[in-house]
Amino acid sequence: MDKFRNKFIEEATDNINDLEDALLLIENNPEDKELIERIFRAMHSLKGGGAMFGFNTLSEFTHHLETLYDLVREGKYKITKRLLDVTLASVDHMKTLLANDDLDSADLRTKHTELSLQIRKLIDNDNDEKQKVVTEKPQKDQSKVKSYYIYFEPDSDIFSDGTNPLFLLDELYTLGECKVFAHFNKVPEIEEIDITKCYTYWEILLATSEDVNAITDVFIFVEDQCKLEINEIADYDIIQNIEVINQISKIAEEKTDVGVSEIQKIIKKFSSSKKQSVSLDEMIKMKGPLPSVKENVISSIRVSSKKLDQLMNLVSELVTTQARLSLYAEQSADSELLTIVEDVQKLSRQLRDNAFDIVLVPVETMLTRFQRLVRDLSKELNKDIVFVAEGAETELDKTIIESLTDPLLHILRNCIDHGIESPEIRSKLGKPTQGKIILKAFYSGTNVHIQIHDDGAGIDPEKIRNKAIQKGIIKKDATLSKKEILDLVFLSGFSTAENVTDVSGRGVGMDVVKRKLSEIRGVVELESEINDGTTLTIKLPLTLSIIDGLLVKIANSFYIIPLSVVGKIYATDHENVVNKYNNLIVLDGEQFPFYYLREEFDLPEGEQESEQVIVVSYEDRKIGIVVDEVVGESQAVLKSLGKMYKNQEIISGATILGDGTVALVMDTNKIISKFSQDKFNS
Amino acid sequence: MNAETITKINSYLSFNLGDEEFAVNVSKVLNILEMLKITKVPKSPEYMKGVINLRGTVLPIIDTRIKFGMTPTEYTNNTCIVVMEIEMDNDIVQIGALVDSVQAVLELEDSEIQPPPSIGSKYKSEFIYGMVKVDEKFIMLLDMEKVFSAEDVIMVKEKAAEGEGKIEDKEKSKKK
Numbered sequence: 001m002d003k004f005r006n007k008f009i010e011e012a013t014d015n016i017n018d019l020e021d022a023l024l025l026i027e028n029n030p031e032d033k034e035l036i037e038r039i040f041r042a043m044h045s046l047k048g049g050g051a052m053f054g055f056n057t058l059s060e061f062t063h064h065l066e067t068l069y070d071l072v073r074e075g076k077y078k079i080t081k082r083l084l085d086v087t088l089a090s091v092d093h094m095k096t097l098l099a100n101d102d103l104d105s106a107d108l109r110t111k112h113t114e115l116s117l118q119i120r121k122l123i124d125n126d127n128d129e130k131q132k133v134v135t136e137k138p139q140k141d142q143s144k145v146k147s148y149y150i151y152f153e154p155d156s157d158i159f160s161d162g163t164n165p166l167f168l169l170d171e172l173y174t175l176g177e178c179k180v181f182a183h184f185n186k187v188p189e190i191e192e193i194d195i196t197k198c199y200t201y202w203e204i205l206l207a208t209s210e211d212v213n214a215i216t217d218v219f220i221f222v223e224d225q226c227k228l229e230i231n232e233i234a235d236y237d238i239i240q241n242i243e244v245i246n247q248i249s250k251i252a253e254e255k256t257d258v259g260v261s262e263i264q265k266i267i268k269k270f271s272s273s274k275k276q277s278v279s280l281d282e283m284i285k286m287k288g289p290l291p292s293v294k295e296n297v298i299s300s301i302r303v304s305s306k307k308l309d310q311l312m313n314l315v316s317e318l319v320t321t322q323a324r325l326s327l328y329a330e331q332s333a334d335s336e337l338l339t340i341v342e343d344v345q346k347l348s349r350q351l352r353d354n355a356f357d358i359v360l361v362p363v364e365t366m367l368t369r370f371q372r373l374v375r376d377l378s379k380e381l382n383k384d385i386v387f388v389a390e391g392a393e394t395e396l397d398k399t400i401i402e403s404l405t406d407p408l409l410h411i412l413r414n415c416i417d418h419g420i421e422s423p424e425i426r427s428k429l430g431k432p433t434q435g436k437i438i439l440k441a442f443y444s445g446t447n448v449h450i451q452i453h454d455d456g457a458g459i460d461p462e463k464i465r466n467k468a469i470q471k472g473i474i475k476k477d478a479t480l481s482k483k484e485i486l487d488l489v490f491l492s493g494f495s496t497a498e499n500v501t502d503v504s505g506r507g508v509g510m511d512v513v514k515r516k517l518s519e520i521r522g523v524v525e526l527e528s529e530i531n532d533g534t535t536l537t538i539k540l541p542l543t544l545s546i547i548d549g550l551l552v553k554i555a556n557s558f559y560i561i562p563l564s565v566v567g568k569i570y571a572t573d574h575e576n577v578v579n580k581y582n583n584l585i586v587l588d589g590e591q592f593p594f595y596y597l598r599e600e601f602d603l604p605e606g607e608q609e610s611e612q613v614i615v616v617s618y619e620d621r622k623i624g625i626v627v628d629e630v631v632g633e634s635q636a637v638l639k640s641l642g643k644m645y646k647n648q649e650i651i652s653g654a655t656i657l658g659d660g661t662v663a664l665v666m667d668t669n670k671i672i673s674k675f676s677q678d679k680f681n682s
Numbered sequence: 683m684n685a686e687t688i689t690k691i692n693s694y695l696s697f698n699l700g701d702e703e704f705a706v707n708v709s710k711v712l713n714i715l716e717m718l719k720i721t722k723v724p725k726s727p728e729y730m731k732g733v734i735n736l737r738g739t740v741l742p743i744i745d746t747r748i749k750f751g752m753t754p755t756e757y758t759n760n761t762c763i764v765v766m767e768i769e770m771d772n773d774i775v776q777i778g779a780l781v782d783s784v785q786a787v788l789e790l791e792d793s794e795i796q797p798p799p800s801i802g803s804k805y806k807s808e809f810i811y812g813m814v815k816v817d818e819k820f821i822m823l824l825d826m827e828k829v830f831s832a833e834d835v836i837m838v839k840e841k842a843a844e845g846e847g848k849i850e851d852k853e854k855s856k857k858k
Contacts, residue, residue: 601724
C-alpha cells in the first residue's frame with residue numbers, strides 16, 4: 001500500500017504543479033476554456049486519488065475547490081483576482097496536506113478551516129449572484145431523467161495502481177438509479193488466474209438527471225485504463241420499466257454482453273407500446289456528440305530518476321570500455337576486428353547521445369515556481385512586477401536543473417526586493433510603473449546561459465565599495481575595476497540591503513548562490529547600470545557527466561583540461577618557465593601570466609627542453625598553464641573522486657582512459673584562483 | 683553497518699602494519715588487490731596516496747601507515763590494497779587501504795574478544811573496539827568507520843607512551 005501511496009504522492013505533486021501552472025496562466029487569460037478544463041481535471045484527479053489512498057482531508061478540501069471551479073466551468077462564475085488568490089493559497093495548502101494529511105499541528109488546522117471557510121464563502125457568494133440567472137435551469141434538469149447505457153471494461157492491470165472499479169460503480173449509484181450487469185466470461189481457468197489482475201467487466205444502465213459529463217467524470221482518472229462507452233438510450237427512466245429490465249437481464253445471463261444496440265432494440269420493442277419510442281436515427285444522433293474514449297496511446301512514460309542515473313552510469317562505463325576496445329583493436333592490426341570496433345564506437349556514441357538527451361529537462365519545469373514567487377512577493381512588497389521567460393525550452397541535465405532552482409529563486413528574490421523600485425519611485429524616474437524581470441535561457445557553444453535581467457535600480461558600485469571598506473573586505477585605497485567591485489557582492493558576509501527584510505539581505509545571499517552554482521560547474525557574472533537595471537548571467541555546462549577535454553601529461557600522470565577553456569597551445573623552452581620571478585611569458589607578442597604546474601603541484605622540475613604552454617581563459621583574462629606534454633583531445637566521462645577527496649578543489653574529477661589509467665580532470669578556474677592567492681599571500 | 687551486524691559475522695581479516703597486527707571484520711572487506719599504479723592527486727594530504735581504476739570506478743587509496751602516524755608504506759611484494767566499504771556521513775564509501783601485508787582470516791568468537799584497552803594503555807580506545815590474543819600476539823580489531831572518517835592523521839597509539847618499539851621511535855624522529 002505504501003508503494004501506491006508513494007505513487008499517488010508523486011502523481012499528486014505533478015497534478016498540483018500542473019494546477020498551479022494553469023492558475024498562473026489563467027490570470028492573464030481568464031476566458032480560456034481549455035485552462036479551466038485543465039484546472040478542473042487536476043482537481044478531480046486529486047480528489048479521487050486522495051480519497052482512494054486515504055488522503056481524506058486533501059480529498060475533501062479539493063472537493064470544495066472543485067465545486068467552485070465547476071461553477072467557473074459552467075460559466076456561472078467569473079475568474080477574479082480574489083478567486084485566484086484563494087485558490088493559490090489553497091494549492092499551497094494542498095501541498096502541505098499531501099505531506100501531512102492528519103493536520104497534526106494546530107497552525108495547520110487553523111489554516112485549513114480558514115481556507116475552507118473562504119472557499120465556502122466564494123461558493124455561497126456566487127450562489128446569491130447566480131440565482132437570478134439560472135434559477136430555472138436546474139429545475140428543468142431535475143425533471144429530466146435520462147437513461148444511459150455504460151459499458152465499462154477496465155484494463156486487466158487496473159488494480160496495480162490501487163484503483164478499485166467497484167468504487168466507481170458505487171459512485172455511479174450516487175448519480176441515480178442503476179442496474180449493473182457484471183460479466184465474468186473473461187475470467188480464466190482457476191489455475192491461470194492472476195489475482196492481481198481484473199477480469200470482470202460491467203454493463204450498467206443508469207437513470208439520472210445529471211448530464212453525460214457527470215458520468216464521464218466518474219471515470220475521469222481511469223479513462224486511460226479502460227474501455228468505456230457511454231450512450232444515452234432513452235430520455236426517460238427505463239429502470240422503472242420492469243419488462244425491459246427483465247429482458248435485458250435475461251440476455252445478460254445468456255450471452256456474454258448485451259451491447260447497446262440490443263438494449264436499444266429491446267427498449268424500442270417495449271416502449272413502442274408506451275408511445276415513448278425513440279427512433280434509431282435519433283439514437284445515433286444522440287450518440288454523435290458524446291465524448292468518445294480515445295485510444296490509449298502512450299506518448300511518454302514515467303521513469304524513476306534512479307533508473308536514469310543507472311542508465312547514465314552504464315553508458316559512461318560503456319564509453320570507457322569502448323575506448324579500451326578501440327585501443328586494443330588498433331594494436332592488434334586485425335582489420336576485421338577494426339571494422340567491428342568502429343561499428344561499436346558509432347553505436348556507443350549514438351547511445352551516449354541518446355541517453356544524455358533523456359536526462360535533459362527543459363528550463364520550463366522551474367518556471368512555475370518563479371512565476372509564483374514573483375507574483376506573491378511583488379504583491380507583498382506592493383510592487384508591480386511582470387515576469388517574462390524566454391527560451392524556456394532550453395534543456396539542461398536534470399541534476400543541474402535541480403541544483404539551479406534554489407540559487408535562481410534567491411536571485412529573483414533579490415531582483416524583486418532590491419532591484420525593482422516601488423511604482424512611485426519608478427514613475428518619478430520616468431520609468432513605466434510596472435517593473436519587468438526577464439529570464440532568458442539560451443545555448444552558447446557547449447554551455448547554456450541563463451540570464452536574469454531586471455529593469456530596476458541597478459547596483460551602485462560606490463555603495464558596494466563603501467560597504468566593502470566598512471566591512472574590512474577591501475582596503476580604503478584599493479583600486480578596483482567596476483567588475484571587480486561588483487564581484488564583491490559574491491563574497492560571504494556581504495549584503496547591501498540597508499535594512500534587513502525577511503525576504504533577502506541576511507548576508508548569506510550571493511556567496512551561497514555562487515558556491516551552489518560552482519558545485520554544478522556554473523559561473524556567475526554580474527553587470528549593472530545605475531537606474532538601468534541589473535543582468536546576472538549564469539553559464540552552465542550542458543551536462544555534468546561527460547566533457548571534451550585536452551589530455552596532457554605532467555610527470556607521467558595524465559590530466560584533462562576542459563576544452564571549453566582552452567584557447568591556444570604554444571611550445572616554449574624550458575628556461576622560459578622556470579625561475580621566473582614575475583611569472584610572465586611573451587607568446588606571439590602577447591604577454592601572459594603563467595603557472596608552471598610541476599612547480600605548483602610540488603613535483604620535481606622537469607628535465608625536457610621544451611614545455612607546452614596552454615592558454616586558457618580565466619574570467620576575462622588569458623592565462624598560461626605549463627605542462628610537460630600535450631597528448632591530444634579526449635572525451636572524458638567524469639567520475640567523482642569521492643568523499644575522501646571532498647576538500648580537493650583544483651581537481652573536479654577523474655576519468656579512465658582507454659588503457660585503464662586514471663586521468664585527473666583539472667578545474668582551471670580553481671587552479672588559477674588558488675595559485676594566484678598562494679602567490680599573493682607568500 | 684552498525685556494531686550489531688558486525689558482531690554477527692565472526693570472521694576477521696588480519697593484516698600487518700610494520701610489526702603490529704590489526705584486524706577488520708570481513709563484512710567490511712570487498713576485495714584484496716595487489717599493488718597497482720596509483721595516480722597521485724596533487725595538493726592532497728600525504729596519507730591520501732591517490733586514486734586507482736577499480737573496474738571502471740575511481741577508488742581513493744589511503745596509506746594506512748601514514749594515517750596511523752607511521753612512516754609511509756614502502757612498496758614490497760607483500761604490499762596490498764584492501765578494498766573496504768565504510769560508512770561516512772550516512773553514505774557508503776569505498777576506499778582502498780594500503781597495508782604492508784595481509785595475514786589471515788581469523789574466526790573469532792565474541793567471547794574471545796576483549797574489550798578495548800582502558801585509559802592509560804598503549805592504544806587509543808577510540809579507534810579500536812576490541813583486542814584478541816592469538817598465538818601470544820595481540821591483534822587489534824579496528825573500527826574502520828572511525829579510522830577513516832577522522833580527518834587528518836590519527837594516532838592509534840597514545841603519544842605519551844615511551845620506548846614502545848621502533849615504529850614509534852621512527853615516527854618520533856620523523857616528526858622532529
